[in-house]
Amino acid sequence: MARPAEHDIQSQAIAWHLRLADASEEEWNEFTHWLEADERHNDAYEAICDADHALEPAIGLARQEPAEAGEIPVAAVATGRGTAGRRRWMWPAMAASFALVAVGSWAVMGRMGQEYTVSTAPGESRTLALSDGSRIALNGGTELVLSKSDPRVAELKSGEAQFSIRHDAGSPFALTVGAQRIVDVGTVFNVRSSGRGLQVEVAEGAVRFEDGVTRLRLNAGDTLDASGDRLVEGTRAPADIGSWTRGKLVYREAPLVEVAGDITRARGIAIELGPELSHASFTGVIQLDGDNASLRRRVELLIGAKVTETADGWSITR
Amino acid sequence: MTSLGQEVPAEGGLRQLSLAMRGELRRFLLARRVSEADAEDVLQDLFIRLETSVTGPVRSPRAYLYQMVNNMAHTRRRTETRRQARDAGWIEVRPDARTGTGTGTGTHGRGDAAEEQADAAPDPETALVARDQLARVEARLAELPERTAHIFRQFRVEGASQKDIAIEQGISLSAVEKHLQRAYRAVLEIRNRLEDTPPTTGMTGPAEMTGGFDGSSR
The missing domain is CATH 2.60.120.1440 (Jelly Rolls)
Known part of the structure; x- marks a missing residue:
């Protein structure tokens, strides 16, 4: 059993360790004063930090x-x-x-x-x-x-x-x-x-x-x-990254499936991709502004495939 | 991203602030029993880190710098302890798995990437040690009142804040702290017991930046 004084220091060190996770500048100053007050304080603080740190693999x-x-x-x-x-x-x-x-x-x-x-x-x-x-x-x-x-x-x-x-x-x-x-x-x-x-x-x-x-x-x-x-x-x-937040989609050798998914998300247009295009990829920038018809023409031009309107969206084929 | 109205990241400001706070931070490092020369080193290192790493806007920049410096003091001491242990031949040097941490002294000015590297893929031995350690922790926690053990797990494993735990348990913040006090005493005991066994676990800790609390695991 530790002597009472040691025991107190240990309690204070644990309290500091808990508090410092979210401490304000004032608390850091107080902590500095506490450390300066007794040189055993830093040892006690380091002991608790080390013990906690050593738990990391187990916690992981x-x-x-x-x-x-x-x-x-x-x-x-x-x-x-x-x-x-x-x-x-x-x-x-x-x-x-x-x-x-x-x-x-x-x-x-x-x-x-x-x-x-x-x-x-x-x-x-x-x-x-x-x-x-x-x-x-x-x-x-x-x-x-x-x-x-x-x-x-x-x-x-x-x-x-x-x-x-x-x-x-x-x-x-x-x-x-x-x-x-x-x-x-x-x-x-x-x-x-x-x-x-x-x-x-x-x-x-x-x-x-x-x-x-x-x-x-x-x-x-x-x-x-x-x-x-x-x-x-x-x-x-x-x-x-996140170019859709700026009204455009940017791709470098992205699968067309991904491009189609992005347009669907951004514009609510269901897209059916022809099987011959399922492995095709696309590099370029698609601006998302304008109405659906102009977007359709733009996409057609950019990806070099046929985009036709269907009852519930688009169909893209070679 | 400017289109989102994001503020300009604050590194420039933090760098300036680290210079303005140099005196206080130095005093803090000395209070943390870092030698004068090492304190200078840490402050220099801090400045370089702020220059080379990208940080988002920080809520309380002054506290943030204290936090960084405190973590760096931990890392420095642990690296030093490890080096001494290695020099004394206590730890076998394994160049394959240990390069990330082994070269820590030389590279830690580059930021925490090298330090977090240790997280990526634990080797089988580390995993075994962790499992063994988890068993010990479990055994020790089982000796505590169930509520104390639960609160400790919430705090340390789940990363819940003390405030949230207080709400969940319907108890006061200071009561939560009392439970955690008790649990941490137990943790210290485990540590002291382990000290009688070969020094493995203490040396395999991942992510030096998580030293004590940097909050990265929270």
Whole structure:
């Protein structure tokens, strides 16, 4: 058993360690005074930080195994990934205490009724301003879940959105997409979730991507394509990322399927692609302004294929 | 993106501020028992980082700089400890898996990319160690009152804020802190117990930037 004085110092060090996660400048000053008051203080503080830091691999492991029988796997359903193959959470006590909270395991907790959904129809776009100054631009055909009490979490159920996130080291913004998670390290990034999987593109700053198995850091210009269990990293000119928010679509050797999907989202036009074009790719810029007829002519010209109007949209053939 | 009305990122401002706050930050580093020479180094390093890395607008820039400097002090000390341990032959140097962290002293001025590299793909041995460690943590948490253990998991694993935990549990913030105090005492004990065993776990920690709290895991 530690001597009372040591015990007090230890308590204070733990308290500081807890407080510094979100400390104000005044608190940092106070902390400096506390450190200066007794040279054992810094040792105690470092001991607790080291002990906490040393937990990191174990915590990482625990985070990777969040699937829980009692919970509704909101996340897993969204990407169409089953829960069957996922490993079970290692800490069983979690199940009992969590069963009451019907929320995806990593997303938000204890905020039942605090969530709200913002969705856009195909062809409709919307920009949201969050209370912390961040902005989210929603492309068409998108469903996003936000929390009233915490502007630093969101869940993309489907579609595409660009996030311009105000950086806060003490409280990073976390976006959940299915079983995957994207944590900003201060940034503007674009996320698309579709049948093809998840695509993340970073225009500014950096994000951390986590899917329960892999953790990756994506810097400006990095892209990540996650379909099925495959992760493909790539690069893209940062200026091209999220170009739909500026009324145009920019591509470099992009599959036509993707181009078609983007037009559908942005303009609400259903597009059928001829089988001979399913592997074709496109490089260029498609301006989205004008009416559907002029857009159709433009697309025809740009991709060098025939775009015909059908009863419910377009058909693109060679 | 200008079309979104995004503010101009604040690096220029942060750089200026880091110069204006040099005195305070230096004092802080000395209070953190960093040597005078190393404190100068850290401040220089800070300036370079602010110059080379892109940061979004920051809510409280002064606190942010304290946070950065504090993390750098942690990283520096840990790298040093690791180097000494290696020099003393306590740790086997494995050039394949360890280059990212092993060269940390030389490269950490470049920003946190090299440090986060350690996150990417844990080698099998690291994974084994982590699993073993998780088992120990579980065992120790099981000895705590269930609510304390639950609150600790919410805080440390789920990354919930103390405020959110207070709301979820219907208790006061200071009560949450008491639970966390207790849990962290247990964590310290685990650490002290591990110290009697070969020094592996402490040396395999990923992402030096997560030292203590930089919030990147929160």
